[in-house]
Amino acid sequence: MINVDLSSLFNMTRTVWKSMRERSFGRIVNISSINGLKGQFGQTNYAAAKAGVIGFSKSLALEGARKGITVNVVAPGYVDTPMLSALKPETLAMIADGIPVGRLGRPEDVARCVSFLVSGDADFITGATINVNGGQYLA
Numbered sequence: 001m002i003n004v005d006l007s008s009l010f011n012m013t014r015t016v017w018k019s020m021r022e023r024s025f026g027r028i029v030n031i032s033s034i035n036g037l038k039g040q041f042g043q044t045n046y047a048a049a050k051a052g053v054i055g056f057s058k059s060l061a062l063e064g065a066r067k068g069i070t071v072n073v074v075a076p077g078y079v080d081t082p083m084l085s086a087l088k089p090e091t092l093a094m095i096a097d098g099i100p101v102g103r104l105g106r107p108e109d110v111a112r113c114v115s116f117l118v119s120g121d122a123d124f125i126t127g128a129t130i131n132v133n134g135g136q137y138l139a
Contacts, residue, residue: 117130
């Protein structure tokens with residue numbers, strides 16, 4: 001998973017948008033975060049950027065819908081990735097205890113959701129934010 005700022009997201013989207021419109025088909029799945037939905041103490045900039053990804057995606061979904069382009073967001077919770085490896089084991093255990101399913105997410109959990117959203121089975125889903133967080137935040 002690549003972490004990018006909003007201006008990079010706009011530029012990456014701009015590069016593919018025209019050809020998607022010409023083909024009348026496209027799938028865009030942006031990755032946000034649980035913190036873009038609920039906020040996070042001490043992480044104002046991160047939470048704001050991730051909320052921006054959601055707003056950007058919703059607007060883009062409206063623009064692309066009639067052209068067969070779907071735009072959705074996956075908002076993972078705490079996933080066992082190198083980003084979390086900087087945390088102390090007791091902190092990770094405390095986080096996992098606060099997740100109703102009782103564990104951190106796995107990269108495969110997020111990948112399966114993205115895979116579904118780009119499949120033909122999701123062709124009527126656009127502008128959605130799918131939470132992949134084990135029930136930690138219900139929006």
